[in-house]
Amino acid sequence: MKKRMKKKLKDTIISYLFCFPAYSVFAVFIFIPIVWAFVLSFTDYSLLTFGESKFVGFDNYIRLFKDPVFLKSLLNTLYYSVLYVPATLIIGFLFALMLNDDFPGRNFFRLAMFIPVIISMVVASIVWMLILSAHPTSLANRFLALFGIPPQGWLSDPKLAMISVAVVMVWKTFGYKMLLYLAAMQNIPQELYEAAEIDGATGWKKTMYITIPLLKPTTFFLLVTSVIDSFQIFTPIYIMTGGGPGYATTTIVNYLYQKGFQEFEMGYASAISYILFLILLVLTFIQKKGFGKEELY
Amino acid sequence: MGMRKKRMTWLILKYILLSVVSFFTLLPMIWMVSTSLEPDKGLESYSLIPKEITFSNYPEAWNYPRLYDEDVTLGTMFKNSIIVSSVITLLSLLFDSMAGYALARKNFPGRTLMFWLALSTLMVPFYVVVIPMYIITMKLGLLNTLTGLIIPFVSSGFGVFLFRQAFISIPLELEEAARIDGAGDFYIYWKIMLPLIKPTIATMAIFKILWSWNMFFWPLLVIQDYSKMPINLGLTMFRGQFVTRWGLLTAGMVIATIPIIVMFLVLQKWFIRGLTAGALKG
Numbered sequence: 001m002k003k004r005m006k007k008k009l010k011d012t013i014i015s016y017l018f019c020f021p022a023y024s025v026f027a028v029f030i031f032i033p034i035v036w037a038f039v040l041s042f043t044d045y046s047l048l049t050f051g052e053s054k055f056v057g058f059d060n061y062i063r064l065f066k067d068p069v070f071l072k073s074l075l076n077t078l079y080y081s082v083l084y085v086p087a088t089l090i091i092g093f094l095f096a097l098m099l100n101d102d103f104p105g106r107n108f109f110r111l112a113m114f115i116p117v118i119i120s121m122v123v124a125s126i127v128w129m130l131i132l133s134a135h136p137t138s139l140a141n142r143f144l145a146l147f148g149i150p151p152q153g154w155l156s157d158p159k160l161a162m163i164s165v166a167v168v169m170v171w172k173t174f175g176y177k178m179l180l181y182l183a184a185m186q187n188i189p190q191e192l193y194e195a196a197e198i199d200g201a202t203g204w205k206k207t208m209y210i211t212i213p214l215l216k217p218t219t220f221f222l223l224v225t226s227v228i229d230s231f232q233i234f235t236p237i238y239i240m241t242g243g244g245p246g247y248a249t250t251t252i253v254n255y256l257y258q259k260g261f262q263e264f265e266m267g268y269a270s271a272i273s274y275i276l277f278l279i280l281l282v283l284t285f286i287q288k289k290g291f292g293k294e295e296l297y
Numbered sequence: 298m299g300m301r302k303k304r305m306t307w308l309i310l311k312y313i314l315l316s317v318v319s320f321f322t323l324l325p326m327i328w329m330v331s332t333s334l335e336p337d338k339g340l341e342s343y344s345l346i347p348k349e350i351t352f353s354n355y356p357e358a359w360n361y362p363r364l365y366d367e368d369v370t371l372g373t374m375f376k377n378s379i380i381v382s383s384v385i386t387l388l389s390l391l392f393d394s395m396a397g398y399a400l401a402r403k404n405f406p407g408r409t410l411m412f413w414l415a416l417s418t419l420m421v422p423f424y425v426v427v428i429p430m431y432i433i434t435m436k437l438g439l440l441n442t443l444t445g446l447i448i449p450f451v452s453s454g455f456g457v458f459l460f461r462q463a464f465i466s467i468p469l470e471l472e473e474a475a476r477i478d479g480a481g482d483f484y485i486y487w488k489i490m491l492p493l494i495k496p497t498i499a500t501m502a503i504f505k506i507l508w509s510w511n512m513f514f515w516p517l518l519v520i521q522d523y524s525k526m527p528i529n530l531g532l533t534m535f536r537g538q539f540v541t542r543w544g545l546l547t548a549g550m551v552i553a554t555i556p557i558i559v560m561f562l563v564l565q566k567w568f569i570r571g572l573t574a575g576a577l578k579g
Contacts, residue, residue: 011405014482018399019411021392022452029449030418033429040428098311105312112319115326118561118568120511122529123550126536127325130543139328171322176572183573232424235513239533253424261518266428277425284420
């Protein structure tokens with residue numbers, strides 16, 4: 001009896017030793033920070049005053065909803081999301097459809113669409129920044145010149161800047177969406193298509209009535225994760241426009257960066273981060289609920 | 298016969314469409330490479346096909362900028378990236394698989410709670426915890442060090458989860474046989490279990506290498522000195538200085554991209570797995 005107890009104790013200790021390295025990182029860099037960020041959002045913590053802070057109640061949150069730049073950044077993020085999400089999903093889906101059946105050269109095309117996915121966001125952003133430069137000799141403007149259209153300030157015109165960012169991000173990510181759609185298409189039983197062919201269904205009908213409905217779970221998953229990603233866009237905007245012109249492309253995370261790490265108002269920035277957290281939690285909740293339903297039928 | 302003809306027309310149309318799209322998809326990359334091979338002439342000269350090819354941008358970019366310190370160059374930053382990526386990848390493979398092993402194979406009080414804790418980390422967006430993360434790193438005295446760059450990422454709930462799933466699917470008999478022979482837990486984990494989940498290790502390794510090579514926000518916050526920057530952060534710092542020297546800048550970008558592209562071409566199958574594994578994250 002005593003021996004068994006001892007063995008059990010030893011087993012428990014060993015198990016926790018195995019968990020120790022991973023979980024101590026979680027504790028220090030995730031669990032403590034998530035609570036701390038919440039606490040900070042009710043203080044006026046600032047690095048400029050060497051971390052001295054006092055409790056300010058809901059002041060940061062009240063200030064946020066009166067802060068025109070923050071409200072603009074919310075709208076900008078939403079605008080970006082609306083531009084980016086449908087485009088990347090639809091384009092990803094269309095190319096998955098085209099590259100699903102076997103034909104010579106298929107792998108080359110898949111590869112080509114996949115290259116933007118793996119290169120770094122920084123490199124992609126700098127390349128596009130040079131291509132979309134307002135200078136008449138930039139690649140984009142020379143392309144327009146072929147059709148006699150005058151040079152545009154792709155990233156410096158407030159009307160165009162966010163659209164340009166969305167185009168770059170669609171370019172960067174549609175290959176990934178394509179890949180997930182292709183993986184899901186592999187799982188559609190071939191017999192379904194064969195049965196439909198016997199019934200005289202054409203390619204178009206097969207897509208409409210078999211492929212698209214059966215890919216609904218994938219579409220739903222990609223839709224929610226893309227919206228979640230789009231709400232956290234930072235790097236391409238930081239590099240290509242710096243949030244400008246004016247505040248035309250400042251998004252939630254760009255504003256968080258500006259407040260927290262350029263102006264060092266970390267209490268205020270924590271309030272921004274918790275609003276973002278709330279938005280993302282709602283989206284994740286929708287995703288979990290939607291997935292539960294899919295599994296039922 | 299008519300059916301076949303229709304199919305051929307469709308195939309040809311498809312080839313044309315795919316070629317056009319692939320061309321535009323690859324265009325920024327092609328333009329980057331061709332600009333890096335062109336002698337610097339200012340803004341006017343950059344065409345898609347260089348009229349004159351030179352490789353001199355590459356050694357020059359590699360030895361740039363030597364600003365404050367004669368020895369600090371893009372090469373230094375390339376080396377930093379290699380260090381950061383390899384340490385993050387190796388440590389996270391080790392730590393995540395250790396925790397995954399305990400969660401999958403050991404029976405101990407609190408196991409369910411530990412499992413949910415690992416899963417709950419997936420719900421926490423990076424940007425929500427980044428401010429306290431920064432303050433903690435500062436208080437630990439790790440700002441502006443490679444250690445500070447590495448340490449928050451040496452384990453992930455996603456990795457723990459993935460390894461747990463892999464270990465759970467291995468038959469118990471293998472482990473029991475070893476236990477009867479008197480093998481300890483670490484021996485079983487290291488010598489018996491790990492070799493059985495090589496595909497998961499490879500998938501996770503690629504996911505981590507790619508992620509850590511390309512990470513940007515955290516280095517932007519933590520690192521100030523050129524001598525400690527990873528290459529991707531370094532490139533954004535150069536952007537301002539050589540805004541009219543596109544040849545040099547694009548050469549630097551090609552250098553930063555080569556390791557990823559080479560890895561991708563060699564390990565394509567594993568790459569695809571590593572990236573689709575990320576989809577489980579949601």
